[in-house]
Amino acid sequence: MEQKLRQEARALLEQNKVDWIIGFEPGSLKFTATPLITKDKNDAERLVINPFIVNNLANFLTEIKGRVGIVAKGCDSRSIVSLIQDNKVVREDVVILGVPCPGIIDLSKVEQLVGKNRDELDDITREGDKVAIKVNGGKKEFPATEVLFDNCLACEFPTPQEYDLLLGEPRPPAPNLEASGQNIERLKGISSEERWAFWENEFSRCIRCYACRNVCPACFCQRCFVEETEPQWALPVPRWQDNLIFQIIRNIHVAGRCTDCGECERACPVRIPLRSLTREMYDIVDELFRFKTGMDKEARPLMTHYEQEEAEDFFR
Amino acid sequence: MSNKKVNKKDIAKLLETWSQQFTVLAPSRESGVAEMLKWDGKDTSFLDWYRNTVVPPKASFFPPMEEMFRFQKDKEGYQIELPPSNEHKQLIFGIRPCDARAMAILDMTFKDAYQDPYYLSRRNNTVLVGLGCINPCESCFCTSMGISPAESTDVDLMLTDIGDEFLIEEVTDKGKKLTAKASGLKEATKDDEAKAKEVKKTSHDKVTRKLDTEGIKDKLLASFDDEGFWEKAAAKCISCGICTLLCPTCYCFDINDELVRGEGTRFRSWDSCGFSLYTKMPMENPRQEKWRRVRQKVCHKYEFYPMTFDIIACTGCGRCIRLCPVNWDITQVLESVPVKTEVRK
Amino acid sequence: MTATDVSHGKRFFARGNVYLPHIVVIEKIIEETPGVRTLHFNFKDKKLQKEFTFESGQFGEYSVFGIGEAPFCISSSPTRHDHLEFTVQRVGRVTNALHRLGVGAEIGFRGPYGNSFPLDFLKGKSSLVFVGGGIGLAPLRSLIWNVIDNRDKYKKIDIIYGARSPADLCFGYDLEAWGKDKTVNMVTTVDRGDDAWKGKVGVVPKILEEVAPSASNAVAIVCGPPIMIRFTFPVLEKLGFAPEQMLTTLEKRMKCGIGKCGRCNIGNVYVCRDGPVFSYAQIKSFVSSEY
Numbered sequence: 001m002e003q004k005l006r007q008e009a010r011a012l013l014e015q016n017k018v019d020w021i022i023g024f025e026p027g028s029l030k031f032t033a034t035p036l037i038t039k040d041k042n043d044a045e046r047l048v049i050n051p052f053i054v055n056n057l058a059n060f061l062t063e064i065k066g067r068v069g070i071v072a073k074g075c076d077s078r079s080i081v082s083l084i085q086d087n088k089v090v091r092e093d094v095v096i097l098g099v100p101c102p103g104i105i106d107l108s109k110v111e112q113l114v115g116k117n118r119d120e121l122d123d124i125t126r127e128g129d130k131v132a133i134k135v136n137g138g139k140k141e142f143p144a145t146e147v148l149f150d151n152c153l154a155c156e157f158p159t160p161q162e163y164d165l166l167l168g169e170p171r172p173p174a175p176n177l178e179a180s181g182q183n184i185e186r187l188k189g190i191s192s193e194e195r196w197a198f199w200e201n202e203f204s205r206c207i208r209c210y211a212c213r214n215v216c217p218a219c220f221c222q223r224c225f226v227e228e229t230e231p232q233w234a235l236p237v238p239r240w241q242d243n244l245i246f247q248i249i250r251n252i253h254v255a256g257r258c259t260d261c262g263e264c265e266r267a268c269p270v271r272i273p274l275r276s277l278t279r280e281m282y283d284i285v286d287e288l289f290r291f292k293t294g295m296d297k298e299a300r301p302l303m304t305h306y307e308q309e310e311a312e313d314f315f316r
Numbered sequence: 317m318s319n320k321k322v323n324k325k326d327i328a329k330l331l332e333t334w335s336q337q338f339t340v341l342a343p344s345r346e347s348g349v350a351e352m353l354k355w356d357g358k359d360t361s362f363l364d365w366y367r368n369t370v371v372p373p374k375a376s377f378f379p380p381m382e383e384m385f386r387f388q389k390d391k392e393g394y395q396i397e398l399p400p401s402n403e404h405k406q407l408i409f410g411i412r413p414c415d416a417r418a419m420a421i422l423d424m425t426f427k428d429a430y431q432d433p434y435y436l437s438r439r440n441n442t443v444l445v446g447l448g449c450i451n452p453c454e455s456c457f458c459t460s461m462g463i464s465p466a467e468s469t470d471v472d473l474m475l476t477d478i479g480d481e482f483l484i485e486e487v488t489d490k491g492k493k494l495t496a497k498a499s500g501l502k503e504a505t506k507d508d509e510a511k512a513k514e515v516k517k518t519s520h521d522k523v524t525r526k527l528d529t530e531g532i533k534d535k536l537l538a539s540f541d542d543e544g545f546w547e548k549a550a551a552k553c554i555s556c557g558i559c560t561l562l563c564p565t566c567y568c569f570d571i572n573d574e575l576v577r578g579e580g581t582r583f584r585s586w587d588s589c590g591f592s593l594y595t596k597m598p599m600e601n602p603r604q605e606k607w608r609r610v611r612q613k614v615c616h617k618y619e620f621y622p623m624t625f626d627i628i629a630c631t632g633c634g635r636c637i638r639l640c641p642v643n644w645d646i647t648q649v650l651e652s653v654p655v656k657t658e659v660r661k
Numbered sequence: 662m663t664a665t666d667v668s669h670g671k672r673f674f675a676r677g678n679v680y681l682p683h684i685v686v687i688e689k690i691i692e693e694t695p696g697v698r699t700l701h702f703n704f705k706d707k708k709l710q711k712e713f714t715f716e717s718g719q720f721g722e723y724s725v726f727g728i729g730e731a732p733f734c735i736s737s738s739p740t741r742h743d744h745l746e747f748t749v750q751r752v753g754r755v756t757n758a759l760h761r762l763g764v765g766a767e768i769g770f771r772g773p774y775g776n777s778f779p780l781d782f783l784k785g786k787s788s789l790v791f792v793g794g795g796i797g798l799a800p801l802r803s804l805i806w807n808v809i810d811n812r813d814k815y816k817k818i819d820i821i822y823g824a825r826s827p828a829d830l831c832f833g834y835d836l837e838a839w840g841k842d843k844t845v846n847m848v849t850t851v852d853r854g855d856d857a858w859k860g861k862v863g864v865v866p867k868i869l870e871e872v873a874p875s876a877s878n879a880v881a882i883v884c885g886p887p888i889m890i891r892f893t894f895p896v897l898e899k900l901g902f903a904p905e906q907m908l909t910t911l912e913k914r915m916k917c918g919i920g921k922c923g924r925c926n927i928g929n930v931y932v933c934r935d936g937p938v939f940s941y942a943q944i945k946s947f948v949s950s951e952y
Contacts, residue, residue, distance in 0.1 A: 034552065119454045209557040573724070573726060582726075594924065
C-alpha cells in the first residue's frame with residue numbers, strides 16, 4: 001500500500017494534477033509519524049502508512065492554498081467532506097488518497113500494558129487483530145483492541161466515504177463500540193454536582209495552549225471567539241472557569257463538524273479527557289438530528305439550516 | 317570533603333524532615349499530569365520515573381496564572397492591594413539538570429534591568445534538590461546544550477542514583493544547611509564516589525540525540541530572511557502553544573484585568589509567541605504568517621537570547637519534541653538551517 | 662545591545678513593585694478628532710506630582726482598572742510640568758474604555774519607560790526637521806515644545822505635518838501656535854482636502870520632497886503610521902540625509918513595558934526598553950527585519 005501511495009503521490013505532482021501532497025512520514029521519535037507537506041515529487045518516497053499515522057490532515061486544508069493530494073483515514077475523509085459542506089474546500093481541488101484504517105495505536109496504552117517506557121521497546125507491529133511488541137529480545141502479543149485509541153474502538157466508518165483512490169480493502173466498523181465511551185458512561189452515572197466537580201478538577205490544569213483547537217479541522221476560524229476582546233467571552237487567563245467556558249463553546253461551535261477523530265484529546269499535553277465532551281456532543285447530534293458529520297458532500301452543514309420536522313424539545 | 321549518601325528507602329523520612337521547614341514539592345501525577353506538586357507525605361514512586369515532568373518546574377516560580385494585585389473602587393477612588401508577599405520557603409525535590417539549568421537561564425531575564433518581584437520572591441525562598449537522570453529519553457539532547465543528564469551546578473544539592481542509595485553532593489551553602497538538618501545520612505565511601513562517577517558517564521553517553529550548536533547564532537543571522545526555508549520549516553506547525561508554554565526556558569506572559577462589581581484583579585498568565593494574535597496591533601500584525609512566528613521562536617532561543625545573555629535559551633529537555641501534536645522537531649530544523657556565505661545587509 | 666536599562670530618567674516605582682501603577686486623575690479632555698482624544702492628568706499623590714520627571718520620547722503604561730493596560734507616549738513636554746498629557750486613538754478594548762472616561766476619573770500610570778530623543782545630539786545641529794503624520798504628532802509634539810521652550814539652544818526648525826483629511830488633523834491648537842511662531846517653518850498638509858481647506862494637499866512624503874530641507878548638519882525626526890515612515894525615509898535619503906541623521910519612534914504591541922513579557926521585541930532589541938526612539942542607522946542594523 002505504501003508503494004502504491006508513493007507512486008500515486010509522485011505521479012500527481014509530476015502530472016501537475018496537484019500543487020501539494022499532504023501525507024505522513026516517519027517521525028523523529030520511535031513509533032511516531034509526522035505530517036509531510038510538500039511540493040517536491042522526490043519527497044513522495046518518504047510517505048508511509050503505519051499504525052501511528054494519528055493526525056487529522058484535513059486540518060491543513062484550510063491553510064494551504066492550491067490543489068492538494070491528501071492522505072485521509074476514515075475520520076479524516078469525513079472532516080474533508082465537512083469542510084466541503086462549509087465551502088472551505090472545493091471538492092475539485094482535493095485528490096483524496098483514502099486509507100481504510102485498522103485503528104491507531106496509543107503508545108500510553110502500550111506502555112501501561114507492557115510496563116515499560118516506549119524508549120525501551122524495540123518494535124511495535126500490527127498483525128491482524130493483534131499487536132506484537134518486541135521488547136528485551138522477546139515478543140509480547142496483545143489484542144489490538146487493548147492498545148488502540150478510544151475513538152478507534154468506536155469507529156463506525158474506518159473506510160473513507162469520499163475518496164479518489166482507495167489504498168487498501170474496505171474495512172468493517174470497529175466491533176467494540178461501547179469500550180470507547182467508558183469515561184462518558186461513568187460520568188452519565190454520577191450526579192451533576194459530582195460531574196461539575198470532576199470537570200472543575202480537570203480544567204484546573206488546562207494551560208490554554210489551544211492545541212485542542214489548533215489540531216481540529218473543524219476549528220478553522222481566522223479569529224477564534226476566545227481571542228475577541230469586545231466582548232470578552234472568556235478571559236485569556238487559565239482559570240478553570242474560563243477554560244471550561246472555552247471548551248464548552250468550542251464544542252457547540254464544532255457540533256455537526258466533529259468526526260470524533262480524537263485529536264483534541266490526544267494532543268492535550270495535560271491529558272484532559274476532552275473526548276468525553278466531544279463524543280457526547282457527537283452522539284447528541286446523532287440522536288437529535290440523525291446527522292453524522294461528513295457523509296454527504298452535497299448536504300448543508302447541520303447548524304446552518306432548520307427543518308420543520310426536527311426535534312424541538314430543547315427549546316424552552 | 318566527602319559527600320553524603322542516603323538509602324532510597326529513607327527518602328520519605330528525609331522529605332518529612334525537610335517538610336517541617338519547607339513546603340516540599342516533588343514530582344507527582346495526582347493532578348492528572350506529571351508536575352511538581354506539594355509532596356503528599358508518603359509517595360516516592362517518582363524516583364522510578366523514566367520521563368521528566370510534563371509541566372516544567374518554572375511553574376513553581378512563574379505559574380501559569382497569578383494575581384499581580386487587586387483593586388477596589390470606593391468613594392475615595394481606586395485602592396490597590398498587593399498580594400501577600402511570598403515569604404514561605406519552598407524545597408523542590410527531584411528537579412532534573414536540564415530544568416535546573418533552565419531556572420538559571422530564566423533568572424537572567426527576570427533579574428535584568430527591572431527586577432520582577434513575583435518571580436524573584438519565590439526564587440529566593442526556594443532550594444533545589446536535583447536528581448540525576450540514569451535513563452535519558454529519545455527526545456533528550458541536554459548533552460548538546462552544555463549540560464549533562466546526571467550532573468548539575470544549578471542546584472543546591474545533587475542526588476546521583478548509585479543502586480540502592482543516592483549519593484548527595486552539596487553544591488551550595490544552602491545545600492549544606494539542608495544536609496545538616498537531615499538525619500539518616502551516611503558518609504559516602506570511595507566506592508560510592510567511583511560508582512557515581514561511572515553512573516554519570518554512562519548516563520551522559522546514553523543521550524543519543526545530538527545537535528551541533530557550533531556557530532548556530534551566525535547561521536540563523538545569515539538565514540533570517542530566507543523565507544523559503546522558514547516556510548518549509550513551519551509547514552506542519554499548528555501554532556498552538558505547547559512547545560513554548562511547556563518549555564522550561566520560555567517566559568512570555570500576558571497581562572489581563574478583570575473587574576466584577578467594583579472589585580478586580582490584574583492577572584499575569586502564560587502566553588506564547590506562537591499564537592497568531594501575539595503581536596497584533598490595530599493596523600498591522602508583524603507576525604501574521606505562521607513562518608514568521610516559527611522563525612521568531614527558533615531565533616529567539618538560539619540567536620537573540622545568546623546575543624543578550626551569552627547563553628542559548630534551551631537546555632535540551634526534549635519536551636517540545638515529545639509533546640508537539642505534529643512532532644515538529646527543533647533539532648531537525650536547526651540541523652537544516654542553510655549555511656550562507658554572504659551576510660545579510 | 663546589552664541588556665541594561667537605557668532609560669535616563671529616574672524610576673518611579675509604586676511601593677517598589679515594577680508592575681504597580683500610580684493613581685492619576687484626569688483633569689481635562691480634548692477631542693482632537695472624532696477618534697482621537699488627548700487626556701490631561703496628574704498624580705493623585707501631590708508629592709509625586711512635584712517629583713515626577715521624564716524626557717521627550719518616553720512612554721507610560723496607562724491602566725483602566727478592570728479593562729486593561731496600554732502604552733502611550735507622554736505627549737506633553739517635560740518643560741511644561743504642571744500636568745501631563747497622553748493622546749489616545751480609539752481602536753480596541755482599552756482605548757474604547759479610555760474614551761469613555763470623564764474628567765475626575767482615576768486611572769493607573771506606570772512609567773516613564775523607554776529611551777528618549779537624544780537632546781545633546783540635536784543641540785549641535787544646524788537644522789531640525791520634524792515630520793509627522795496623523796496621531797504620530799503625539800511623541801513629536803513633546804519634543805517640539807521641549808525644543809521651542811529652549812529656543813536659543815537650537816537653530817533652524819521645520820515642521821511638516823499631515824493627516825488623511827482636515828478632520829484628522831490633531832493638535833490644531835499647537836499647529837496654530839507653531840504657525841504663528843516666526844522662528845519656525847510650519848507646513849501643514851492633508852492627503853485629501855475638503856471644501857473649506859485652503860492649505861496644501863498632498864501626502865507628507867511628497868510635501869517633504871517639495872520643502873526639500875537641507876541635509877547639511879541636519880536631523881530629521883519622523884513619527885507617523887508605518888506606511889508614512891516607509892515612504893519618508895527614501896525621500897530623506899534622496900535629500901542627502903544619512904541613516905544616522907534620521908530618527909523615529911517604533912511602535913509594537915506592548916504589555917509589560919519593561920522588557921520582560923517578550924512581546925515587543927525585534928530580534929534582540931526590546932522596543933519598550935531599548936527604544937522607542939531609534940535612528941534609521943540602528944534600525945538597519947537590527948538582526949531582525951521585522952519592523
